[in-house]
Amino acid sequence: MAYDKFEILKSTAVPLPVENVDTDQIIPARFLKATKREGFGDNLFRDWRYNADNTPKTQFVLNNPIYKGKILVGGRNFGSGSSREHAVWAVYDYGFRAVVSSFFADIFRANCLNIGVLPVQVSAEFLVKIFKAIETNPKTELAINLSNQTITILSSGAQESFDINDYKKQNMLNGYDDIDYLTSMKSEIQEFAKSRPF
Amino acid sequence: MSNTLFDKVWDSHVIRKIKNGPEVLFIDRHLIHEVTSPVAFLGLKSRNNSVLFPERTFATADHNTPTINQHLPVKDALSVNQLKALEDNSAQWGIIHWGLGHQKNGIVHVVGPENGITLPGATIVCGDSHTSTHGAFGAIAFGIGTSEVEMVLSSQCIMQPKPKKMRITINGKLGEGVTPKDVALYIISQLSASGATGYFIEYAGDIFRDMSMEGRMTVCNLSIEMGARGGIIAPDEKTFNYVKGRLYAPKGEAWIKAMTYWNTLFTDADAVFDKEISFNGFDIEPMITYGTNPGMGTGITNHIPKAETLKGGVDSYKKSLSYMGFAEGDAMIGKKVDYVFIGSCTNGRIEDFRAFASIVKGRKKAANITAWLVPGSHVVEAEIKSEGLLKIFNEAGFELRQPGCSACLAMNDDKVPAGKLAVSTSNRNFEGRQGPGSRTLLASPLVAAATAVTGFVTDPRTLKAL
Numbered sequence: 075m076a077y078d079k080f081e082i083l084k085s086t087a088v089p090l091p092v093e094n095v096d097t098d099q100i101i102p103a104r105f106l107k108a109t110k111r112e113g114f115g116d117n118l119f120r121d122w123r124y125n126a127d128n129t130p131k132t133q134f135v136l137n138n139p140i141y142k143g144k145i146l147v148g149g150r151n152f153g154s155g156s157s158r159e160h161a162v163w164a165v166y167d168y169g170f171r172a173v174v175s176s177f178f179a180d181i182f183r184a185n186c187l188n189i190g191v192l193p194v195q196v197s198a199e200f201l202v203k204i205f206k207a208i209e210t211n212p213k214t215e216l217a218i219n220l221s222n223q224t225i226t227i228l229s230s231g232a233q234e235s236f237d238i239n240d241y242k243k244q245n246m247l248n249g250y251d252d253i254d255y256l257t258s259m260k261s262e263i264q265e266f267a268k269s270r271p272f
Numbered sequence: 273m274s275n276t277l278f279d280k281v282w283d284s285h286v287i288r289k290i291k292n293g294p295e296v297l298f299i300d301r302h303l304i305h306e307v308t309s310p311v312a313f314l315g316l317k318s319r320n321n322s323v324l325f326p327e328r329t330f331a332t333a334d335h336n337t338p339t340i341n342q343h344l345p346v347k348d349a350l351s352v353n354q355l356k357a358l359e360d361n362s363a364q365w366g367i368i369h370w371g372l373g374h375q376k377n378g379i380v381h382v383v384g385p386e387n388g389i390t391l392p393g394a395t396i397v398c399g400d401s402h403t404s405t406h407g408a409f410g411a412i413a414f415g416i417g418t419s420e421v422e423m424v425l426s427s428q429c430i431m432q433p434k435p436k437k438m439r440i441t442i443n444g445k446l447g448e449g450v451t452p453k454d455v456a457l458y459i460i461s462q463l464s465a466s467g468a469t470g471y472f473i474e475y476a477g478d479i480f481r482d483m484s485m486e487g488r489m490t491v492c493n494l495s496i497e498m499g500a501r502g503g504i505i506a507p508d509e510k511t512f513n514y515v516k517g518r519l520y521a522p523k524g525e526a527w528i529k530a531m532t533y534w535n536t537l538f539t540d541a542d543a544v545f546d547k548e549i550s551f552n553g554f555d556i557e558p559m560i561t562y563g564t565n566p567g568m569g570t571g572i573t574n575h576i577p578k579a580e581t582l583k584g585g586v587d588s589y590k591k592s593l594s595y596m597g598f599a600e601g602d603a604m605i606g607k608k609v610d611y612v613f614i615g616s617c618t619n620g621r622i623e624d625f626r627a628f629a630s631i632v633k634g635r636k637k638a639a640n641i642t643a644w645l646v647p648g649s650h651v652v653e654a655e656i657k658s659e660g661l662l663k664i665f666n667e668a669g670f671e672l673r674q675p676g677c678s679a680c681l682a683m684n685d686d687k688v689p690a691g692k693l694a695v696s697t698s699n700r701n702f703e704g705r706q707g708p709g710s711r712t713l714l715a716s717p718l719v720a721a722a723t724a725v726t727g728f729v730t731d732p733r734t735l736k737a738l
């Protein structure tokens with residue numbers, strides 16, 4: 075088993091209404107030097123979160139104690155740029171278990187699913203609703219139900235369903251991952267390799 | 273049945289299709305480097321797995337290596353750890369490893385093609401998003417995360433849904449001073465930084481057919497910057513000539529067998545794409561970016577677009593310009609620049625240095641410019657010397673550094689200081705990409721050269737060869 079099982083996540087959320095948040099912002103390259111997976115949360119959004127002298131930038135959302143929770147809500151095209159999985163490790167290590175956006179970059183989405191952070195893609199309209207609800211009341215809770223594939227704004231009951239392929243869904247529900255699957259088909263792979271021309 | 277080039281290569285690598293799920297794709301060749309592989313090897317160990325086909329993985333150190341004094345011990349302790357991890361893991365599993373100082377060392381996407389690791393019709397992955405570079409050879413190549421690096425090590429497969437297919441056709445001819453980099457930046461500016469998300473792109477038409485292999489690599493390299501999984505160009509005589517005789521390319525009988533396969537690698541006349549886009553080569557100018565994603569680019573003679581002309585995202589647009597210290601309507605030409613970087617897997621090959629030399633020859637580096645000239649590999653470095661380019665650079669006041677990723681991602685000491693403006697031939701202009709607080713304008717080697725000798729953003733077409 076590779077990671078925590080994901081069933082229902084009910085939590086307040088942290089809003090980051092910025093478009094094209096790239097993985098260089100999520101975790102700047104100079105923090106990629108670790109040879110372990112843990113500890114990246116401290117540097118999540120490092121340059122948006124801290125000044126050059128390491129004092130916190132008070133206007134950044136992660137430094138605002140009003141906003142907390144296990145769900146990060148980002149603007150369109152979230153996670154673009156570098157393939158660094160460190161970006162998702164940082165998101166996870168900080169304590170997020172799901173990221174909500176109206177559009178995700180491909181590799182970021184795949185990386186999320188591979189380590190057990192749920193990417194929830196909602197419509198542009200629903201994303202606006204979420205941002206508004208949190209703006210009105212930072213204590214607004216969201217409920218993400220993976221089995222039913224729904225996300226609900228609990229204060230208003232507004233709900234939308236989201237897509238996830240069945241295989242990945244089962245993996246997340248059970249805490250399995252692709253490596254478990256692939257190692258179980260080793261002999262088939264070895265057989266296939268013999269047919270390759272190079 | 274009629275198929276696209278992409279279908280032909282993809283389908284021939286599928287071992288299993290999972291209902292309502294991804295496909296299990298066999299990976300022919302896997303490239304690794306020091307930054308995204310250590311945790312994958314840790315995972316491998318913790319699950320008691322082993323490397324299934326060590327001969328299909330190749331390791332090179334590039335991301336955090338210094339670009340001067342490579343013969344001395346690396347100073348940064350954390351970088352040392354990663355370099356050592358790569359070396360030890362490679363040794364433990366019998367993986368070919370080109371560490372710092374090795375004559376085959378260089379940027380992963382430069383040494384792959386140089387050594388015949390990159391082949392037409394192959395599937396190639398690496399824990400670096402610009403793996404798309406190798407698509408220039410008619411391979412399916414894309415970047416993966418560290419969990420997937422572990423998958424490939426332990427099973428030589430990854431699990432991915434098949435992407436949709438897009439064809440971008442550009443016919444016509446490129447004008448004077450317009451390079452493959454400009455073609456790519458032009459496409460991204462038209463499609464936006466997310467315009468090709470979910471797609472794999474085939475590049476077709478005169479423009480790509482006429483391009484050198486180096487130029488095709490530059491274009492495919494930048495596919496990821498519009499969100500695409502990768503880009504591919506049908507292999508032709510030029511491709512086969514480039515590959516032939518290289519270290520890991522098939523030889524003798526195997527070559528003949530491979531050629532039979534490679535000659536089938538083209539998109540059938542009636543094959544269908546999910547999306548078709550075409551542009552006219554004559555419309556493309558030398559390009560430059562003005563914002564904080566590669567989609568924010570324009571012809572160098574243009575002014576920065578006004579926010580009111582956008583379809584949306586006005587707040588993010590303004591945030592981006594304010595980071596850059598630019599205003600809507602500003603001209604790009606004439607902006608004072610502090611740093612010029614030529615290098616990276618986008619523009620760190622010999623042709624790029626030839627282009628740079630064509631402009632700086634007989635001129636002098638501007639006094640306000642700090643320039644970093646970083647070859648993509650030792651092979652490129654040797655070519656620069658043997659072709660006499662180094663002499664041209666030195667006479668113009670430029671020095672050549674040693675190979676590595678360098679200021680492309682600024683993990684080593686090559687960091688542009690906060691607030692400084694750089695013209696860079698690399699691939700990303702994200703906030704702080706080239707150092708905390710640094711500001712980046714992406715452009716071609718010609719624009720970089722013209723800027724390096726004048727000290728401000730300059731249209732290379734206004735500087736005649738001396």
Ligand code: SF4
Nearest residue numbers: 402616617677680681
């Ligand atoms: S040069 Fe830049 S994009 Fe290319 S491999 Fe190195 S870090 Fe990645």
